[in-house]
Amino acid sequence: MDAAVPRASRFVRGSAPRAIRVSFEFFPPKTAEMEQSLWEAIARLAPLAPNFVSVTYGAGGSTRERTHATVKRILGETMLTPAAHLTCVAATRDEIDGVIAAYAQAGVRHIVALRGDPPGGAGERYAPHPGGYRNAADLVAGIRRCGETCGGLEVSVAAYPEKHPDSPSVAADIDMLKAKVDAGASRAMTQFFFENDLYFRYLDRVRARGINIPIVPGILPVQNFKTTKNFAARCGASVPAWLAERFENLDDDAATRKLIAAAVAAEQVLDLVDHGVTDFHFYTMNRADLVYAICHLLGLRPQQGEVSARDDALSVPPLPYGERGRASQAANAAIHFHLSPEGRGRASVASEGEGVRKVQKKSAASEPPHPNPLPYGERERS
Numbered sequence: 001m002d003a004a005v006p007r008a009s010r011f012v013r014g015s016a017p018r019a020i021r022v023s024f025e026f027f028p029p030k031t032a033e034m035e036q037s038l039w040e041a042i043a044r045l046a047p048l049a050p051n052f053v054s055v056t057y058g059a060g061g062s063t064r065e066r067t068h069a070t071v072k073r074i075l076g077e078t079m080l081t082p083a084a085h086l087t088c089v090a091a092t093r094d095e096i097d098g099v100i101a102a103y104a105q106a107g108v109r110h111i112v113a114l115r116g117d118p119p120g121g122a123g124e125r126y127a128p129h130p131g132g133y134r135n136a137a138d139l140v141a142g143i144r145r146c147g148e149t150c151g152g153l154e155v156s157v158a159a160y161p162e163k164h165p166d167s168p169s170v171a172a173d174i175d176m177l178k179a180k181v182d183a184g185a186s187r188a189m190t191q192f193f194f195e196n197d198l199y200f201r202y203l204d205r206v207r208a209r210g211i212n213i214p215i216v217p218g219i220l221p222v223q224n225f226k227t228t229k230n231f232a233a234r235c236g237a238s239v240p241a242w243l244a245e246r247f248e249n250l251d252d253d254a255a256t257r258k259l260i261a262a263a264v265a266a267e268q269v270l271d272l273v274d275h276g277v278t279d280f281h282f283y284t285m286n287r288a289d290l291v292y293a294i295c296h297l298l299g300l301r302p303q304q305g306e307v308s309a310r311d312d313a314l315s316v317p318p319l320p321y322g323e324r325g326r327a328s329q330a331a332n333a334a335i336h337f338h339l340s341p342e343g344r345g346r347a348s349v350a351s352e353g354e355g356v357r358k359v360q361k362k363s364a365a366s367e368p369p370h371p372n373p374l375p376y377g378e379r380e381r382s
Contacts, residue, residue: 009273009297020298021279023083023189023216025054026286028066037286038070044288046080047302048295054083054112075106083156084108086143087116088133096133097146104150112156113139113185126166137179144184157181159188159215161202165236170202174209181211188213189281191235192220194243194264196271217272220283221265221290222247225257258290265294273298 024045029035042053055070067085074082084103086096103111115136118126133139140155147153157180158164160173167173177188193199199217206215222228225247232239246264250257269280280298282291 007270007274008276009270019278020273020295020300021051022048022295022298022300023051023053023281024291025056025281025283026070027056028070029286030066034286041284041286041288042074042078042080044292045284045295046078048292048300049303050080052081052083052110054085056085075108081110082108083110083112085114086111086139087114088128088135088139089116090119090129090132092129092131093133093142094131096139097142100143100146100153101149104147104153109150109152110154110156111143112158112189113143113180114158115139135176137176137183140180140183140185154187155185156187156189157185159190159202159206160236161190161193161198162236162238164191165234170205174205174211177206178209178211181213186213187216189216190218191237192218192232192283193237194240194268195238196268196275198238199272200275214279216279216281217277218281218283219265219269219294220285221294222261223285223287223290225250261290262293265290266297269294269298 026038026042029038045053053074055067055074071082071084074080086099086103088096091099100111113136115126128134133142136157140157143153143155157177159177160167163170163173164176167176180188190199190202203215220228220231222243225244229239229244243264246260247257250260272280282294284291
């Protein structure tokens with residue numbers, strides 16, 4: 001009898017250098033209570049040494065002030081690398097170029113370029129701003145051009161395994177991803193998904209289209225099933241029946257819901273690891289415990305040399321701005337001054353190893369449809 005093939009996910013702790021790389025996404029708080037929750041989440045996750053952390057904007061840049069206050073605090077007071085979203089919505093090219101220049105002045109070297117949602121949110125038809133960037137590909141080219149004056153900016157973009165809600169087809173959506181890559185994007189992070197085969201089939205089509213940048217899976221732990229289902233409907237992401245069944249009749253049983261959520265997320269990420277995936281982007285929803293537990297399963301442990309410094313930096317209430325010298329007050333003031341009310345941003349210092357490792361094949365009976373090799377690490381991009 002043949003010996004069982006060992007699962008890659010059982011050995012992530014024994015790999016050197018660090019086998020798994022993660023990034024975390026947060027949203028700006030609306031209230032003092034939410035602000036406290038956000039910074040508690042950041043403090044909990046920071047010792048895991050993510051490649052970067054990002055802060056989102058609302059539709060049409062509706063959370064501009066809160067977003068940039070959060071980005072400035074991360075940049076000035078912590079040892080984390082904040083990632084700034086930037087969109088085309090409701091702004092001219094000059095206004096967006098001013099945002100890019102301000103981020104570069106503050107020390108940001110990695111921007112995630114997004115088309116952005118219309119001010120009215122999902123359901124409103126998107127229309128480019130007169131004199132603005134037309135779409136995400138156009139924005140990527142603009143960021144690359146602006147970055148030439150500061151030594152270069154890395155640009156990441158979004159990818160959609162089930163297509164963007166506004167795209168007429170998956171093929172058209174992949175054409176747009178190709179345009180973003182041709183314009184200079186070096187990494188894509190996906191919309192969340194719950195069926196891993198959706199991700200692998202998407203990779204097949206992306207690779208067949210000649211797109212070879214890392215496609216990092218976006219993972220959304222199910223903190224609240226009803227909220228997740230509504231969120232998925234707005235984003236065009238499917239929610240499988242089996243997932244609904246796992247949370248069935250648990251509305252009044254928070255303890256069991258939490259256990260089920262952990263089991264679902266663990267099942268998904270460990271299967272991805274077993275098929276060669278090494279990079280993950282977590283949509284945290286500003287909650288740390290579930291994400292931290294998943295990262296623990298992935299072999300990540302607090303970086304002891306950074307824990308005390310991060311504990312100091314991330315204490316609540318806020319420390320004096322700029323204490324850690326990551327960016328001057330003047331540079332951060334420049335960010336605040338140049339950002340238009342309708343901008344949307346996220347950025348970070350260029351990070352290594354955001355690639356996805358070559359896919360490992362299962363047995364013939366259970367082999368998923370993803371035979372194309374994926375680039376491993378930033379240093380082996382084609």
